[in-house]
Amino acid sequence: MRIIRILNNNVVSSLDEKNNEIVVMGKGIGFQKKQGEEIEDAKIEKIFRMPHTNASQFERLVEEMPYEQVKVADEIIGYAKDTLGKKLNKNIYITLTDHLNFALERQKQGITFQNALLWEIERFYNIEFQIGCKAIEIIKERLNVELTKDEAGFFALHIVNAEMDIGDMHQAMEMPGIIKDILNIVKYTFGIEIDENTLSYERFITHLKFFVQRAVTNQCYPTDDEEFVKSQINKFPQAYGCAVRIKEYMQKKMKYDTGEEELMYLTMHISRIVRRKL
Template sequence: MKTYVLKRVLNNNAVIASQSGTDYLLMGLSIGWGKHAGEAINSEDVERFYVLHDSSLYQRLDQLFEQIPSDIMQFSMELVTLIKSSMGTPLSDNLYTTIPDHINSAINLYHEGLSVSNMMLWDVKSFFAKEFEIGSVVIEAVNRHFSVSLGEDEAAFIALHIVNASHETPDGAAVEITRFITRMVSETERLLHRSLARESLPFFRYVTHLKYLGRRVIAASEDKRNDADPESRDLLALIRDNYARPFSYARQLCSFIEQEYGFTCDDSDLLYLTIHIQKLLSALNDAGGDE
């Protein structure tokens, strides 16, 4: 029989324990009752387990298990598993604290007849479509399980928590990255004097690029990269000569980023922005003729 070594009792039905050097959040009926650190936990007493990687969260988990009803905590842990499997990319253990905390608050507000509008709903739906879709599934599950009626504003909040949990996203930067994308799209439309075709594949690819650029900009990190390698510089020169107008727009976007965020784009940033602007222009022209 597999056994775990108890490290921390969260409440009667939840503990943190280790096994073979890995820490787990273990849940089961009375699994923590009367137990103390160092004691053994038998696997037959474990109903659900979740792998933990960040020990700095343990105190916060302790607080949440004290403050939040056990049914909300238990269901939230299942939702985190759903989120992680649906995303298919590494996500921070922070979700084990942010998701139950948010869901508990949303349910409490609902029963008080209150709701919080998400001012970034449209942007989240547009720029983080996968995260919003998963957030919608999460909220639908919450509505069914707790007999509440939370809306798409809450789905967008869950999506932002997912974005924040990405290992590529600076802590708490989801809102700022979303704002960065929004501003870049608006600035692009201003430069082009055109509304971008937001359902087009080039727009989707452009936004995807802006997500990664936004992570670097918001983190105020240029990755300590050297400027583009000689091959990239040659390609940039070729792109500049053949796509003068998109290159000019890309340079203006880089100037906008430096002015607004104090971040200096390198040749690779300029290259990729030029390519994306050219594809956006081609999509616009194919859809409605030249300007």
């Protein structure tokens, strides 16, 4: 591989075997080098392959950031992938890396942000939140900077965003609050407290995560068998009435039209979690 552009002493751009632009990182990989020179294989620590539309944005980001911060961001993302056991949208290399840089700058200036969604994130996206807490540990170990639990919540949201491939951080930030509102609709409709230590509750939360994801990305279930859907809905009239209230809320909040099959699944989940309370 040859150097196309030297971003800084530790990061250069190049082309892979398919002529796609890549970013190559390694200690001193660009030091005293010139455009067109061969990249020393022994110095390569990481190769980033970004979508063409985001490549220049990522290059600008790593060009300006300290090398150790970029390495830490990459370590956090790698830990998230391993923990979740799935691929993440590559934009996380931009969004999380940029957030890390921003958080460290704020910390240096003595500025702290309170995460208003921290309670909801910890409750509804606990795995991602634990990854966020691990990110705080990694930052402390590698950079000797202690960030707050609020920042763990922000890192968790970036992971949720990349995990669910939402593409818009503002939409990802809306999701925990929407899930909380839906649970409150169920509580107030039936006048109950939901037992959170049940499998039915866990399944409902999992369903709500994907339901809200479909809403923010404006996707919906196709209704393949209307008769079956109606038969299931008719079995649980009270739960269906609650599902309709959720539909009305989603229409008002998100301008999202909840289809009949989606209503059926909501109805079935609601019936399970309130069954023992009625």
